[in-house]
Amino acid sequence: MYGNDFGTPDEPGRPGLLDQVADAERELRAAADRSVESEGGERYFEALVAADQKIEPRDWMPDGYRKTLIRQMAQHAHSEIIGMQPEANWITRAPTLKRKAILLAKVQDEAGHGLYLYAGAETLGVTRDSLYELLLAGKQKYSSIFNYPTLTWADVGAIGWLVDGAAIVNQVPLCRCSYGPYARAMIRICKEESFHQRQGYEILYTLAHGTPAQKAMAQDAVDRWWYPSLAMFGPPDTDSTHSEQSMAWKIKRFSNDDLRQRFVDMCVPQAQVLGLTIPDPELRWNAERGYHDYTHPDYGELMTVIKGNGPCNRQRMAHRRQAHEDGAWVREAAAAYAAKRREPVNA
Ligand code: BYC
Numbered sequence: 001m002y003g004n005d006f007g008t009p010d011e012p013g014r015p016g017l018l019d020q021v022a023d024a025e026r027e028l029r030a031a032a033d034r035s036v037e038s039e040g041g042e043r044y045f046e047a048l049v050a051a052d053q054k055i056e057p058r059d060w061m062p063d064g065y066r067k068t069l070i071r072q073m074a075q076h077a078h079s080e081i082i083g084m085q086p087e088a089n090w091i092t093r094a095p096t097l098k099r100k101a102i103l104l105a106k107v108q109d110e111a112g113h114g115l116y117l118y119a120g121a122e123t124l125g126v127t128r129d130s131l132y133e134l135l136l137a138g139k140q141k142y143s144s145i146f147n148y149p150t151l152t153w154a155d156v157g158a159i160g161w162l163v164d165g166a167a168i169v170n171q172v173p174l175c176r177c178s179y180g181p182y183a184r185a186m187i188r189i190c191k192e193e194s195f196h197q198r199q200g201y202e203i204l205y206t207l208a209h210g211t212p213a214q215k216a217m218a219q220d221a222v223d224r225w226w227y228p229s230l231a232m233f234g235p236p237d238t239d240s241t242h243s244e245q246s247m248a249w250k251i252k253r254f255s256n257d258d259l260r261q262r263f264v265d266m267c268v269p270q271a272q273v274l275g276l277t278i279p280d281p282e283l284r285w286n287a288e289r290g291y292h293d294y295t296h297p298d299y300g301e302l303m304t305v306i307k308g309n310g311p312c313n314r315q316r317m318a319h320r321r322q323a324h325e326d327g328a329w330v331r332e333a334a335a336a337y338a339a340k341r342r343e344p345v346n347a
Helices: 017-033 043-051 063-082 084-088 097-122 127-134 156-170 179-208 213-233 241-249 256-274 299-311 312-325 328-342
Strands: 284-288 291-293
Touching: 017 179, 017 256, 017 284, 043 213, 063 084, 063 097, 063 312, 084 097, 084 156, 084 241, 084 312, 097 127, 097 179, 127 312, 156 179, 156 256, 156 291, 179 213, 179 256, 213 256, 213 299, 312 328
Parallel strands: none
Antiparallel strands: 284 291
16 A cells, blocks of 8 residues: 555545545646636626636736746746655665666656646746746745755665655645646646656655664655655645635645645555654644644744755755756757747748
């Protein structure tokens, strides 16, 4: 049994995460076949959102809706691209050829996710280049989680299990986002993300059932990645500036705290199968609430990391800038080739 095959203990009949992705895909196709009667403009936009239809690039949308989507999709795309770094750190040191090939494929997938999301953001009237510039100038964010170091091979497992696990819990509801291009990108991404989580879970399972030293390495990785993974869901609802409006627009479907709770409830039985301990002495089932009680991450630390002062922020940005400069000749060559193909052919 693997990571996301588990349902939540409190809702045994609830479909698995991949079933939810399949449902969202069916709804998306059905939505394309329905039409909404309205006069256009703001009323049309509101009617589409109320009817759970998708807003498409050609539709009128409020400026705030467009800006929120550009902010979130760009931040999401940047996270995928910067997120390649901590795991790429282990490609040359993967313990077997098979593990190396799997990790290579996974890191390559993250690049693909970034590209789907940049392409999705471009439908809102911004260019990919302008988004890169904002990232490189430190004016747009990326997920806090990628500012932590990967110290051992077990960290690759912990990233897959916890970081990709948190990403899926956050992203499955985004498959139902009201903006069509984002929802469509998320469906594809979630399917791949599910494989990523399984590969991490399998690495940890192997280590946890190996020698005492291997098990200790797996536990150490889980100890270090648990709270940063909880912080991925963002500040608590009381401090979340965008949630209320984003939920009204059906960009976000659940609050930061609701998703964090869902993630904790999903991880508890998975940790039991792994034979590893979640590093939270307060973690216990609360029968009255129907959820696990748990210790929240240090949100002060989250803010420090978001502001650029986490353990690896400078290293990550320096590496990204260097990679962007090193890739300049590829972009120039591709642009020159495209221009050449546009020239008329002189017979
Ligand atoms: N890190 O009002 P709030 C992956 C910011 S990639 C940094 O709650 P919102 C993977 C937030 O932007 C995973 N910043 O915001 C890749 C806002 O600041 P601004 C990435 C954070 O948007 C490779 C402020 O705090 N996933 O899985 O309603 C390998 C207030 O927050 C964070 C996505 O990007 C954070 N953790 O909700 C492996 C998913 N949290 O913009 C795996 C899409 C908050 O006002 N994004 N902030 O300056 C979302 O779902 C939402 O944007 C969030 C935040 C839940 C993250």
